[in-house]
Amino acid sequence: MTEKQKRLLQLFREIDEICKKHNLRYVMAGGSLIGVVRNEGFIPWDDDVDIYMPKADWDKLVELAPKELPPHRAVQCVDTDRNYTNTFPRYxxxxxxxxxxxxxxxxDKAGEIIDVLTLDPIPADDREYEKYRNHLMVYSDLINIAVVYGNRYEVxxxxxxxxxxxxLILGKDRTLKKLEKIMFSYxxxxxxxxxMRWGGCPFLFDKDMMxxxxxxxxxxxxxxIPNKVSDYLIWHYGDEWSYIPPHGERESHDSVECxxxxxxxFRKEYMPGINTFKLRKDAVFRKIYYMxxxxxxxxxxxxRQELMGEHIKEELEKQICESKVSLNELLEHRDFHKLNHIFKEYYQVQLSPDFIGREDFVHIYSFYHPCLIRVEDEAFLAAMYTLFYTERVSKAYRMLRVREAEKELLPEQKQLLDDIILFREAACHYExxxxxxxEELIDRLLEKYPEHPSFLKFKVRFLTEQAKQDKKTAKAREFLEYCLGLFPKDGYFHKYEGDLLWIEGQCRDALEIYAEVRDNTNNGIVWLELDKFLQEYKLPAMQTCQSLVENGEAKEGVALAGLWAKLLPGDMEIMGYGSLARVMAALNxxxxxxxxxxxxGLIEEYKQDSSYSTESxxxxILxxxxxxxxxxxxxxxxxxxxxxxLLFTDKTEDLEKLETKVRKLCSDSKEDGEYCLILGEILLKxxxxxxxFSFFLKGRKTASEYVAQELDRIILQDLKEGSKSASAYAARGDAREFLDSWLGKYGTLEEIQDLINTINRQRNGSLN
Structure with missing residues (x-):
């Protein structure tokens, strides 16, 4: 957990406690909800927390705030603070x-925040929603001077x-009250x-989704969390929500943090240099121009989209003509590698947010006014089946809906759309x-699509859960072998192969399978299931690792720790046991x-972790x-x-206690080279x-060969870095003050030269 996440977690704990105490409703939303389902915590790179809260509950929270909020906290909303610059509230x-x-x-207050996206009640009549939306856009443009909202909806x-x-005439407060009376009258x-009251994109939800x-x-x-989590996540992120995105696609937010x-x-420092009147005037003219x-x-x-679409259509027709096999034949043979190659450029353009939109701030206009490249029916159907069979079901669903809005779907296209809806219904029942x-719905779909990976994954999950209950794996194993015959490299299926081996008592084989799963799937749900399952067995396995080391079987300990490092990557305790085993197995x-x-390095990494404790x-083990x-x-x-x-000690008072302890040990020891090294390191800290350095130099005289080498390394490194700094000082002017300070700890130049000669002789002697 990052430092920012720790601060956000504290804020979230506070608002969660207030809501539970007073029976106020909220639900986790956006990336925070993915974190709940996929990570049971923050997504590692996330830097905010989003919750939804019905307007009635937020209003109650505002009333409770004066007596319930901890010190240095505030609830922010434009209803109560006309200086606030956003349409949705914040804690x-x-x-x-x-x-x-x-x-x-x-x-407005600009510290760390929890976004509380208010849910305003809206009637079923779409005309009422459009009226609400248009007035919300104007409301947002009056509140937030920095952004233009109304142009994306052509307000x-x-x-x-x-x-x-x-x-300008009646004032901000009276004007906003007029708009609030219209928007919040339901x-x-x-x-x-x-x-969802957000000027960028006021999403609509059925109440029973939340x-x-x-x-x-x-x-x-x-x-x-929402009543229908899977419906919400699929609607908002598509089927891919459960997968860990590539590093370059991980989104975060920008803010100035000090x-x-x-x-x-902070504002006192930069505000005097800003012409706020000019900025506001320019912003208003910009809003008028854009609208x-x-x-x-x-x-x-x-x-521009239509012209690009014509080009893409021509390129697609060219790709189809150059293919030696028809689209129908490729579909019959399930050659989706070839089909993906044919439709690659088409997908890149047609599925881009610029063409079919996305319910976000930038692409909302395209979402409501998508541009469909008019390819032939046969090509369109083949493209949709390719998406469908390659687990991009939500994209196929979106495209079929867009096509349906433009013209009536052909029977086979309509059937595909109905089957996708049936699949979503099955997922909802599972939730x-x-x-x-x-399972009944999945079985119906498998009769029509016996090689569809998503349907097979649901079925193998059902069969494995049944096998866990009755301890009979034959049926599940037979079905899994069929799945692995179709998808031999899919880690999702291999995870269930490991589950069946575990049920059968072949635990070591199961662990070997699990160790490979992470390399063959980026499905976050599979990762979470593995993490939760393996945590129960981690400690006994690490105790076995330590026993192997203590019994002189360090190599076996290295192998066991290495296996578990694959099973639970990033687990500091496992890495500690691995270090212990490798240290004891080292040959020289x-x-x-x-x-x-x-x-x-591992110790320093762990000290940065939020869970760090010297008693952990x-x-x-480190x-x-x-x-x-x-x-x-x-x-x-x-x-x-x-x-x-020493490596775990950083506070001044603790270092002083350790220094006292080591000085006593040093005075009691005849071979004090090792204590001189430790004392020197303490004093450096x-x-x-x-x-x-006086201890480093003293320690060289009585140190063992290894300690002497370590002291030499410290001294030589200091001389190397110091000489670079001296050169830099000399280039800028007089370096004498730096040289006096730096070299003073070594004595005269002759003494330094003698020291270097001694180190070199000893090094050459050890080499000989």
Missing amino acids: ASTDTCAIHRHQIIGK PVTLYLKYLLSY KEEECDRYA FPVKYGKFEGIDVM RNMNYEE ATAKRSHRLVRK FREMDRS ETAVCRELEDLK REAK YTAMVKGRERLGFSAKAAESYAE EGLTNQA
């Missing part, structure tokens, strides 16, 4: 600084000018839908644990040194591995323990460089 910290672009010239510029004049009990709430886990907290100051202090020219701009975009009905001093350097199992490694290099037990303790 904010006031002692931090996280300023988003639209807040640069505002006066009449006259409507904006009407309320802008009201704003009663929740009389409405079947919600509109409520009654269910519960999921988020960083150990029981959190409210540690150790709040947003007010006035919206229709013309959209016509030009559409014309509600209505297994019999879900050089190999031990190499392992210890890696181990030091992870810290204890400590043990370092002690054992140092002992292999000739350190005494007490010296090895002191060195390992305390910033006492000259004293540190």
